[in-house]
Structures are given as structure tokens and as C-alpha cells.
Amino acid sequence: MALIQFKNVTKTYGTGENPFPALKGLNLTIDEGEFLALMGPSGSGKSTTMNIAACLDTATSGNYLFQNISVENLDTHQRTLLRRNFLGFIFQGFNLLPRSSAIENVELPLIYRGDKKQDRRSAAYEALEKVGLSDWQDHNPNELSGGQQQRVAIARAIVTNPKILLADEPTGNLDSQTSAEIMSLLTSLNQDSGVTIIMVTHEQEMADYSSRVVHFLDGQIRT
Amino acid sequence: MFWNSLILALNAIRRNLLRSFLTVLGIIIGVAAVITMVTIGRGATQSVSDQITAMGTNQLIIRPGQRRGTGSNTPEFRQKDVDIIKNQVTGIAGVAPYSTISSNVIAQAKNYTTLITGTTNDFFTVGNWELGSGRKFQQAELKSGKASCILGTTVKNNLFGNENPEGKRIRIKKFTCEVIGVLKSKGQSTWGTDQDDTVVMPLKTVHRRLLGSLDISRIAVKVEDSNKITSAQRKITELLRESRRLPDNMENDFRVLDMRQIIKTLTGTTRVLTMLLGAVAAVSLLVGGIGIMNIMLVSVTERTKEIGIRLAIGALEKHVLMQFLIEAVVLSSIGGVLGLILATGLSVAGANLMGVPFLFDLRINILAFLFSASIGILFGFVPARRAARLNPIDALRHE
Structure with missing residues (x-):
């Protein structure tokens, strides 16, 4: 079943004399349970595709459908709610809050969702357990290794039980062994919990973990 | 949240x-x-x-001259002015005349310069003064101008310390004077002067022995009812103009101050x-x-x-x-x-x-x-x- 559909999506940055077309008519359908890798040189439109998929940005023309809902027709507030309830994010730079412990970082999305304190703690603890960091819950990010920080970030992304995980070069800052660990964690999340994963990567090795690879070039899918 | x-x-x-x-x-x-x-x-x-309340509300203060410190040629008041006010203005609780002079006082080899106030027993009523100990002046003392005095606490402390000064004698210029009482302390006045820094004597004693004249430099009047202050003020002005023989075309050469206005x-x-x-x-x-x-x-x-x-x-x-x-x-x-x-x-x-x-x-x-x-x-x-x-x-x- 199609979870996400890009229908002839274009995105143009800048107006006036030098508009930059980042996406030139993207058509892409992603089914529930897929593990998709987006590849391509920088400026080819991967990040723009991710931003639109993340409901952080909207298409200039065309349709982006999330569970058959046209996201263009939603306002900022509604898109935030959609993000909060269905999407999880993993960034290249981890993007954890400094001076907050691992469990506080994992809890953050639940705070904004308005969960009760006890529920938040236990859900955050469970998520940390899933990524194998329950012993490190009280450590601040600067006391954790890069791999551990990314695991905390993954725990934060899955704590809300999202339908889709959006990972933007999740292993970009990690050595190959740690990268492999992170990738097998993502794979198991995809296979055991059935989370759909969309991942941007530059490395073929990482793309090999995925179930489908989409190559971008000049704002379009290379066929 | x-x-x-x-x-x-x-x-x-x-x-x-x-x-x-x-x-x-x-x-x-x-x-x-x-x-x-x-x-x-x-x-x-x-x-x-x-x-100002401690100095006495419902108070009218009468001074010669139009401004404080001026008027060496404006005449001071006399006893008859005090009598006129006392007899002809209704609804007043007291009229206190004041004749003051600064002088050195000596007791037990200690000396101290203070303000000598010559007045009557109305001084207590009008100025809201009370006695800490001793007694007020007797009629005979006031009439004869006897050398009796009541000390302010500052003067008492400087001359006698913690001793009881009653019955002791203090020396002022060329005469000695018997201490008959001590005033209850009032502290500093609005203008920063120490109100307790004074020696109170019968008016006549000050006139005869210190001043050598019958001048009264200030009269304070206490009105019984605060609603009558304005009318008393008017009446006093009228009487004093008459007493001082001021023609209609001349301005007052004295002032009648209402304490409430000052407050x-x-x-x-x-x-x-x-x-x-x-x-x-x-x-x-x-x-x-x-x-x-x-x-x-x-x-x-x-x-x-x-x-x-x-x-x-x-x-x-x-x-x-x-x-x-x-x-x-x-x-x-x-x-x-x-x-x-x-x-x-x-x-x-x-x-x-x-x-x-x-x-x-x-x-x-x-x-x-x-x-x-x-x-x-x-x-x-x-x-x-x-x-x-x-x-x-x-x-x-x-x-």
C-alpha cells in the first residue's frame, strides 16, 4: 500500500532572474515497510525530497501525498502535528540537545505531544533499551561516543512509534564499524518493527542495507 | 508544558x-x-x-513682620496683645507668649548654651508639651517673675546627666534659678532643630532679668475646634491690626500662620x-x-x-x-x-x-x-x- 506519493513534484528555490530548480517533476511512490536509500551527488534534489517528505517544506507544484493526504493543503500547525505523530528524524550531526541527558533528549518529542511524565519516562526508557543504551540514560551527549549519540538520536526518533523514519546521512560522521552497527540497528527496526525508512546516503555500502535504491540527478530520478 | x-x-x-x-x-x-x-x-x-502634629495641631502662630527674620522696625508684641486675644477670641484653648534668648547656663561646673524660653503655663497646652517630672509654674511665680525653671531633656542631660535636677539651682548670666521640673522629650523638629534643647521660665523672669524689655517675639494660639481655625485667624488679625493701630491702607506687619497649611x-x-x-x-x-x-x-x-x-x-x-x-x-x-x-x-x-x-x-x-x-x-x-x-x-x- 502506498504510504507516500510524490506526484510530479517540482521545487524551485529563489524567484526572479535566477530561480534554482531543485526538483523537476519528481514521481515516486513509497510503500509501507520499505527501506529506501536516496543517492546522488549534492544538489541533485535528495535533500529537497527529504524536506518535502518531512513536511518541513512544501512543493512549488505537484502533489505530495502522505497516506493519501495532500500535504500542500495543510497549514504549518497541521504539518507539525503530522510530523509529531508519524515521522521520526535522524540527522547526520545527531542534533541532540547539549546539557540534557540521553533520556531527556529521547523524551523531548513526547513532551511536545503532551504525554504524562510517567508515561514519557517509561517510553523513553524502552526506546533507549531498543537501541541498547539503557545503561547510559543519565549521560549527556558530550559524554557519549558518536555511535552512542546516533543511537540516542534513533531512540528519540522511534519513541513516538512513527510510521516513517527519515534519516539524513545517518552514518556520515561515523567510522565504518560504528556505521555498520547503526545500519544493522536501522535494518532490524525496519524488519522487526515494520518502520518505513527513507535514508539519504553517499555511500554504496550503506545503500546496500536498503531494500530499494533511488538515484537522483539534476532534480530528477535517474532511470 | x-x-x-x-x-x-x-x-x-x-x-x-x-x-x-x-x-x-x-x-x-x-x-x-x-x-x-x-x-x-x-x-x-x-x-x-x-x-508638626507633635508641635500641636489646631495651632496658630503669630509673628511680627511679614517674613521671618525681617522687620527690625516692625514692633514686637506686648502682653496686652496676648490679653486681647485671650479675652476677645472665642473658642481658644490657650494663648502662649514666647520671649526667647540664647544664653549660657551653668550647673555643677558644667556649662551649656541653650535657648531660654519665657512663657506661661499655656506653653504646655498650646505646644503639646508634657512634664516628665516636677511641676508647672505657680501663679505667684508667673506674677512675680520668680527664678524658677523647667529644663528640656537635652539641657538636663548635659548639665545633670542621670541625676534628678529638681530643687537644684542653675546659673544663668547673673542670677541663679531653681529647677522645678523636666519636660518630656519631643525630639527633633521638622527643621532639624532639637526641641528639647531649651530652658523654660516665666515670661516675666525673662523680660526682667535677661531681655531687659517687654517684647514678645511670638504668640502661639491653640484653637479648640479645628473648624474654627479660619475664623479665629481672621478675628486675631483684626484685633492685632487694631491694637497695632494699622490704618486700612497699610498691610499687616505681622503674620498669623495656620499649622495645618504648613503641614x-x-x-x-x-x-x-x-x-x-x-x-x-x-x-x-x-x-x-x-x-x-x-x-x-x-x-x-x-x-x-x-x-x-x-x-x-x-x-x-x-x-x-x-x-x-x-x-x-x-x-x-x-x-x-x-x-x-x-x-x-x-x-x-x-x-x-x-x-x-x-x-x-x-x-x-x-x-x-x-x-x-x-x-x-x-x-x-x-x-x-x-x-x-x-x-x-x-x-x-x-x-
Whole structure:
């Protein structure tokens, strides 16, 4: 079943004399349970595709459908709610809050969702357990290794039980062994919990973990 | 959500303790200045009216001349003026004549210069004086001009210390005088003079032995009913003009002062001054608010990435707005509280230094605190809105 559909999506940055077309008519359908890798040189439109998929940005023309809902027709507030309830994010730079412990970082999305304190703690603890960091819950990010920080970030992304995980070069800052660990964690999340994963990567090795690879070039899918 | 924002704000403030302190310094000084000014001002107003009340309300003071210190050629009053007022003005409780002269007094090898006041027993009624010990003058003493005297506490302390001076003799110029009593202390007057620094004697004694004339330099009248003060004032003016044979085309060469008017004028002046000083101090509160806005804008820029993360993982604009707004309000409220504490210290110290009572005014304290908190809202809003409106994509890329 199609979870996400890009229908002839274009995105143009800048107006006036030098508009930059980042996406030139993207058509892409992603089914529930897929593990998709987006590849391509920088400026080819991967990040723009991710931003639109993340409901952080909207298409200039065309349709982006999330569970058959046209996201263009939603306002900022509604898109935030959609993000909060269905999407999880993993960034290249981890993007954890400094001076907050691992469990506080994992809890953050639940705070904004308005969960009760006890529920938040236990859900955050469970998520940390899933990524194998329950012993490190009280450590601040600067006391954790890069791999551990990314695991905390993954725990934060899955704590809300999202339908889709959006990972933007999740292993970009990690050595190959740690990268492999992170990738097998993502794979198991995809296979055991059935989370759909969309991942941007530059490395073929990482793309090999995925179930489908989409190559971008000049704002379009290379066929 | 509110509770979380509060904790977030406190954490953010704690992280930059020195900077936060410097930021709220403006608010601290502003709040402290406003409260201190108003508190001391109110104390001063109170002290002015207290002291005048202690001198006796319902009082009319009659002086020769139109201005204090002038009029060497305007005649002083005589006993007949006192009698006229006493006999012809109705509804008065007492008429006290005063003849004063500064002189050296000696007792037990100690000497002290003080003001000798010649008067009658009406002095007690009119001036609200009471005896600490001893007795008032007897009619015979007043009539004959006997050398009896009643000491103010300052004079008593300087000459006799803790001894009881009753029955002892003090030497004034060429005569000696028996101490028959001591006045109860009244303290400083509005104009800073020590009211207890005096020796009271029968008017006649002062006239004969010290002044060598029958001049009365001042008459104080106590009116029974405060509603009758104005009419008494008019009647006295009329009688004195007649007694001093002033033709209709000449102005009064004396003044009849109503103490209530003096209270009103003096307290009015201090009140206006208090308001003025308070307003000047309030400007520094405003400057403190601008300081908060400045530092909050810096804080938003510094934490752009954090804001981006929060927005990406599901924070609504209003959450971010609240976070920064609460941080600004917490910051300014902390300043407000510290300002209140500082103000209490300064007010107590200032009141002591100036010799005015410390009047804690809950209203101005609450008002200043609320004002400082609302400064946080006012000046925190612009930075908070800037944070809330950040584009999460750009904010996340911010380094």
C-alpha cells in the first residue's frame, strides 16, 4: 500500500532572474515497510525530497501525498502535528540537545505531544533499551561516543512509534564499524518493527542495507 | 508544558549565570531605585507631618513682620496683645507668649548654651508639651517673675546627666534659678532643630532679668475646634491690626500662620518630590528591559540549532514562543525579586541615615515586581517571536 506519493513534484528555490530548480517533476511512490536509500551527488534534489517528505517544506507544484493526504493543503500547525505523530528524524550531526541527558533528549518529542511524565519516562526508557543504551540514560551527549549519540538520536526518533523514519546521512560522521552497527540497528527496526525508512546516503555500502535504491540527478530520478 | 518551559528557562539562565546576572542588573537597580525612592519619600512625608502634629495641631502662630527674620522696625508684641486675644477670641484653648534668648547656663561646673524660653503655663497646652517630672509654674511665680525653671531633656542631660535636677539651682548670666521640673522629650523638629534643647521660665523672669524689655517675639494660639481655625485667624488679625493701630491702607506687619497649611505645604512638596524621583528611577527599569531584549536576541541566535531541532521533532510555534517568553519573564522576575531585597536594605539604611521612619509599602513593592515581570513579557516578546518563526530547515543547518 502506498504510504507516500510524490506526484510530479517540482521545487524551485529563489524567484526572479535566477530561480534554482531543485526538483523537476519528481514521481515516486513509497510503500509501507520499505527501506529506501536516496543517492546522488549534492544538489541533485535528495535533500529537497527529504524536506518535502518531512513536511518541513512544501512543493512549488505537484502533489505530495502522505497516506493519501495532500500535504500542500495543510497549514504549518497541521504539518507539525503530522510530523509529531508519524515521522521520526535522524540527522547526520545527531542534533541532540547539549546539557540534557540521553533520556531527556529521547523524551523531548513526547513532551511536545503532551504525554504524562510517567508515561514519557517509561517510553523513553524502552526506546533507549531498543537501541541498547539503557545503561547510559543519565549521560549527556558530550559524554557519549558518536555511535552512542546516533543511537540516542534513533531512540528519540522511534519513541513516538512513527510510521516513517527519515534519516539524513545517518552514518556520515561515523567510522565504518560504528556505521555498520547503526545500519544493522536501522535494518532490524525496519524488519522487526515494520518502520518505513527513507535514508539519504553517499555511500554504496550503506545503500546496500536498503531494500530499494533511488538515484537522483539534476532534480530528477535517474532511470 | 508551562512547567517544562519554566524548567527550561531556569536551566538556560543557570547555564549563563554571569551573563544572566549582568542582564538583570538593570532590572535590579531599576526596581530597587523606584522602591527606595518611594519608601524613603513616604517616610519623609510621614515624619514631616508627625513632627508638626507633635508641635500641636489646631495651632496658630503669630509673628511680627511679614517674613521671618525681617522687620527690625516692625514692633514686637506686648502682653496686652496676648490679653486681647485671650479675652476677645472665642473658642481658644490657650494663648502662649514666647520671649526667647540664647544664653549660657551653668550647673555643677558644667556649662551649656541653650535657648531660654519665657512663657506661661499655656506653653504646655498650646505646644503639646508634657512634664516628665516636677511641676508647672505657680501663679505667684508667673506674677512675680520668680527664678524658677523647667529644663528640656537635652539641657538636663548635659548639665545633670542621670541625676534628678529638681530643687537644684542653675546659673544663668547673673542670677541663679531653681529647677522645678523636666519636660518630656519631643525630639527633633521638622527643621532639624532639637526641641528639647531649651530652658523654660516665666515670661516675666525673662523680660526682667535677661531681655531687659517687654517684647514678645511670638504668640502661639491653640484653637479648640479645628473648624474654627479660619475664623479665629481672621478675628486675631483684626484685633492685632487694631491694637497695632494699622490704618486700612497699610498691610499687616505681622503674620498669623495656620499649622495645618504648613503641614499641607510641606507634605505636598515631599510628595511631589517622591513622585518625581520615582519616575526618574522608573526610566532605569525601562533601560533594564532593553538589556533583557538585547540578551534574549543574542540567546535566540546562539540557540538557533536547538530551536530547529525542537521545531523538527514536533514543537509548535507557540511552544518555542512560550519557552523564550518565559525565559525573559523569569529573568526579569528574578531581577524584580533581587531588586525588592536590595530596596528593603537600601530603604532601611536610607531611612536611618535621614532620620525618617521606614514605612514598608506593600503596594509599591507588588507594583514594582509586577512591572518588572511585565517588562519581561514586553521586551521578551520580539526575541521569542523571532525564535518561533524560524524556518526549521534553515535553523537545523545553522552552525
